[in-house]
């Protein structure tokens with residue numbers, strides 16, 4: 553009797569499970585910096601919405617083609633970008649100099665209406681010159697920062713290594729706006745370039761399409777046939 557009840561419960565759960573469908577994860581269309589650059593060297597996935605340098609005000613974000621030797625190397629999934637293509641650090645040719653202050657890099661992506669927002673997530677790693685002061689998703693402050701490090705002015709910040717980050721809240725259906733806040737800090741030791749290199753990927757779960765009605769009918773018939781067998785068996789045993 554107790555066994556029959558368990559079997560019936562299992563069969564009912566099977567039918568309900570088929571009706572609800574599995575929940576696969578879909579990839580969010582987020583891009584690393586420098587991965588979608590046009591012929592003019594402009595990153596098509598990012599815009600500079602705030603700049604501390606009137607000479608390089610944005611909104612264009614440029615693939616950096618010259619940068620200091622202590623910045624971490626470009627990778628297969630991210631490259632350095634900045635307010636201008638030249639981020640060279642050379643006391644004799646201070647062409648990469650940028651004003652001290654805040655630079656905000658913005659990227660956008662879309663989440664479909666049927667997505668399960670609570671499952672959305674982005675993970676990645678980033679490097680900045682000089683300091684990441686926040687990441688903001690749709691106005692929601694993520695309080696992600698990079699600490700200052702190094703004893704020499706030119707070593708301040710996280711330009712020499714990647715810093716991991718993840719975002720698990722603040723997502724919305726439709727267009728999502730993701731901002732990276734970068735502070736360019738005072739450098740007493742020569743030209744003062746700034747830039748950011750972001751690697752990231754993301755997923756969100758969406759319900760699978762509803763199974764074909766025929767599939768459900770067949771599954772239902774199978775389950776009820778299964779239940780019927782145990783009901784008849786129970787009558788015989790009683």
Ligand SMILES: [Ca+2]
Pocket residue numbers: 681682736737739744745746
């Ligand atoms: Ca700097």
